[in-house]
Amino acid sequence: MALNPKKNNVSKIVSDYLCNSCGACYAVCKQGAIKYHETIGGYLFPKVDGKKCIFCGLCYEVCPGIHFNKCMVSQMSDNPFVGKILSCYVGRASNKEIFNNSQSGGIVTAFLIYLLKTRQISAAIVATMQTNISPRGQVTIATSVEELIKSQKSKYIPIPMLSVINQVKKFEKPVAFVGLPCHMHGLNNLFDFDPELKSKILIKIGLVCDRVLTNAAVDFLGQSATNLPIKNLIFRDKQCPNYPGNPVIIAENGDKIILNASLRMAIKNFFTPVRCRLCFDKLNIFSDVTLGDPHGLEGINRKLGESMIMIRTKTGHNIFDAILDDEAIAVRQIDYQNAITGQHINDKKIQWISYIEAWKQLERQNPNFFKLLKINFSPILNNKKYLRDLSYSLALDNFNSREELLNYVRMALKRKKKLSLFCFPLHLIKRFVKFFLTVLWYPQKNSGRDNAN
Ligand SMILES: Cc1cc2nc3c(=O)[nH]c(=O)nc-3n(C[C@H](O)[C@H](O)[C@H](O)COP(=O)(O)OP(=O)(O)OC[C@H]3O[C@@H](n4cnc5c(N)ncnc54)[C@H](O)[C@@H]3O)c2cc1C
Ligand code: SF4
Ligand code: SF4
Ligand code: SF4
Numbered sequence: 001m002a003l004n005p006k007k008n009n010v011s012k013i014v015s016d017y018l019c020n021s022c023g024a025c026y027a028v029c030k031q032g033a034i035k036y037h038e039t040i041g042g043y044l045f046p047k048v049d050g051k052k053c054i055f056c057g058l059c060y061e062v063c064p065g066i067h068f069n070k071c072m073v074s075q076m077s078d079n080p081f082v083g084k085i086l087s088c089y090v091g092r093a094s095n096k097e098i099f100n101n102s103q104s105g106g107i108v109t110a111f112l113i114y115l116l117k118t119r120q121i122s123a124a125i126v127a128t129m130q131t132n133i134s135p136r137g138q139v140t141i142a143t144s145v146e147e148l149i150k151s152q153k154s155k156y157i158p159i160p161m162l163s164v165i166n167q168v169k170k171f172e173k174p175v176a177f178v179g180l181p182c183h184m185h186g187l188n189n190l191f192d193f194d195p196e197l198k199s200k201i202l203i204k205i206g207l208v209c210d211r212v213l214t215n216a217a218v219d220f221l222g223q224s225a226t227n228l229p230i231k232n233l234i235f236r237d238k239q240c241p242n243y244p245g246n247p248v249i250i251a252e253n254g255d256k257i258i259l260n261a262s263l264r265m266a267i268k269n270f271f272t273p274v275r276c277r278l279c280f281d282k283l284n285i286f287s288d289v290t291l292g293d294p295h296g297l298e299g300i301n302r303k304l305g306e307s308m309i310m311i312r313t314k315t316g317h318n319i320f321d322a323i324l325d326d327e328a329i330a331v332r333q334i335d336y337q338n339a340i341t342g343q344h345i346n347d348k349k350i351q352w353i354s355y356i357e358a359w360k361q362l363e364r365q366n367p368n369f370f371k372l373l374k375i376n377f378s379p380i381l382n383n384k385k386y387l388r389d390l391s392y393s394l395a396l397d398n399f400n401s402r403e404e405l406l407n408y409v410r411m412a413l414k415r416k417k418k419l420s421l422f423c424f425p426l427h428l429i430k431r432f433v434k435f436f437l438t439v440l441w442y443p444q445k446n447s448g449r450d451n452a453n
Pocket of ligand 1: 101102103104105106107108109110125126127128137151152153154155156157158159161178179180207208209210211212291292293294295307308
């Protein structure tokens with residue numbers, strides 16, 4: 001009997017740092033050959049057990065790290081950075097508890113609670129934090145309002161949301177799925193191999209996503225707050241003191257420490273995974289509804305925030321209308337162009353093109369959707385920054401230990417702070433010269449010209 005030829009598993013994708021930790025490979029492997037492990041750099045990567053793997057190739061085929069399969073290719077928009085938008089809103093959950101406990105406006109949770117209460121779904125797949133020592137993200141299949149409220153707020157770390165997806169088949173009714181763009185990519189790839197799954201997902205609620213941070217960022221923030229082990233981290237708590245909110249650490253002894261929001265921003269580039277640099281889909285174009293922060297929008301509640309809502313499909317539209325009728329949310333319509341501008345999609349495009357060019361220079365494996373996006377590459381004049389960022393993210397695992405990495409980041413931040421103190425007077429002089437030229441000198445020069453004309 002002829003043996004099937006050996007097919008690829010995801011090992012090469014992982015070693016090329018193209019994995020986004022979505023969980024699709026774990027879900028599709030019938031041999032139970034895939035487990036997740038955390039690397040020194042804090043990446044959460046699948047590891048294939050060579051003894052169990054039969055090289056069927058399924059995990060490789062569903063991996064959105066490098067593939068967009070039929071389902072996604074057929075939905076690909078002419079403008080992949082924006083996708084199809086039917087209408088756009090900004091608003092909040094009407095229920096005070098949901099709103100106060102949320103990341104932005106609580107719209108995600110208002111959707112889920114409405115669908116659960118009206119018995120349209122049996123459960124919702126959401127992200128929570130394990131609240132034991134060294135907290136990490138985890139997937140929860142929530143079947144109650146209490147669990148949904150516990151799942152609120154953004155966890156800016158990798159969580160393999162699709163790892164539990166097969167469990168939706170045990171429920172009588174469909175489920176709602178909440179995820180980042182890369183989770184939606186993996187889910188769509190799975191639909192190609194398992195059509196039954198599609199009928200089990202009532203709605204795909206997508207979050208806007210610029211990046212996650214590797215799990216090492218959790219340890220860094222924890223150690224910045226206390227010498228004690230920590231048992232929870234809230235990345236952004238809008239109650240401390242107001243929107244968008246500061247990181248909050250809960251130490252082992254129950255102490256609550258509020259960190260400065262600027263620290264979360266300062267460490268972003270130190271813990272950004274490679275795959276996030278290569279990701280084009282900030283606006284979650286394959287979801288039914290996309291939710292994000294109300295960046296750049298006018299008249300926003302500055303104290304407690306609101307959610308930006310993009311309705312993308314008929315399913316999203318119908319459910320949104322029903323929730324509005326139920327008065328579970330309060331929203332106002334906005335021009336979708338303002339939302340796109342507020343999310344800096346043009347900058348995202350330029351950055352993405354630059355990172356892809358740099359990736360090519362590093363001669364790494366290219367995902368197939370680079371071609372699908374049909375973007376005309378323009379030569380980048382100075383792509384040193386992009387090469388440097390990618391090389392840094394690739395090198396996160398080259399440290400000898402987590403502690404060595406965290407020390408490196410601490411020292412680098414100190415150096416940056418010293419440099420900015422040194423550069424501050426120069427910065428002031430630069431600003432003064434600019435002010436002088438634009439406000440005082442140019443108008444005089446131009447008015448002189450006007451008079452001459
Ligand atoms: C990693 C990440 C990056 C983001 N980047 C941006 C951005 O650049 N710009 C922007 O405008 N908005 C961004 N958002 C979205 C924003 O932070 C809010 O999640 C969104 O506005 C919805 O808020 P809400 O109050 O309606 O949600 P809530 O009612 O607070 O509910 C939050 C929901 O998000 C889910 N969730 C949290 N973390 C994750 C995760 N890691 N993976 C999957 N699901 C998760 C929870 O399960 C919960 O259902 C990001 C979110 C995440 C998780
Ligand atoms: S190739 Fe098949 S058996 Fe091997 S890890 Fe992938 S899905 Fe599992
Ligand atoms: S991107 Fe998803 S499917 Fe691909 S290797 Fe990573 S976890 Fe597995
Ligand atoms: S930036 Fe892209 S790859 Fe990274 S977490 Fe967000 S959706 Fe996933």
